[in-house]
Amino acid sequence: MRHAFSYAWWPLLFAASAAAVAYGIQIGQPVLVFNVAYIALAIAIALLERAFPHEEAWLKNDGQVVPDIAHTLLNKGIAQVIVVLVTIMGVAELAAPQAGALWPEHLPFALQTILGLVIAEFGLYWKHRLAHEWPPLWRFHAVHHSVTRLWFLNTGRFHLVDTLTGLAVAMPVLLLLGAPKDIMIMVSAVTAIIGILTHSNVEMRCGVLSWVFNTPELHRWHHSKVLAEGNRNYGENLMLFDQLFGTYFNAARRPPVDIGIHQPMPKSFWGQLAIPFTRAPL
């Protein structure tokens, strides 16, 4: 039974959350419904982590709960303000009034969402890859990779600069192509849903889904201290560009339990925000 459940969690939680957001868009309350659905998903994952953990060792307190929550609130708050300004407040139309003609609005909503995800993924993939392979960006991304356990609460633990550069590579292209606001909202929501599933410490088996989507199975390799394993699986939502550019990695053995980085990282939220700007080598 436990085994059968492990195959069900990812598709079940993803489909339920995405359907809730699609419903929220339909009734004209996307932000409210997204936030309710996201909190419900977080609670469900928190309970599943206790009942069906992938790594027992990752259930132990790492002393980073306060910084994890502080980064999450800062990032989610600013990201939502930007998404709301760009979509609902109509900044998109001001920025690119003629662009709507380029976007295939006649396609079904689901197909437009997939198109939006693929287009956004190209920028997200290269930004994430650069954040690992180019030291000036790694300084910021190291805050996320300094975790020694993966669980739902450190999904949003990113340096604010890391989050803003991610938005900067994903959103403008969609705006310039004239993607409708509902598609922008759906792409942002799917990114958030896949993000929290990816970091969850729930025993999930994703099978063929891991060929297409970023899943916990793949992302645990990405947090490995071994560079040959960690500098892999850069996709935020889709593994398309990892497959195309040769960075896809999913070995048959179990991913490492000992994850993190080799450099020191301050323990406090403010220290973590400041460290990339200091001269201390990362």
Ligand SMILES: [Zn+2]
């Ligand atoms: Zn990374």
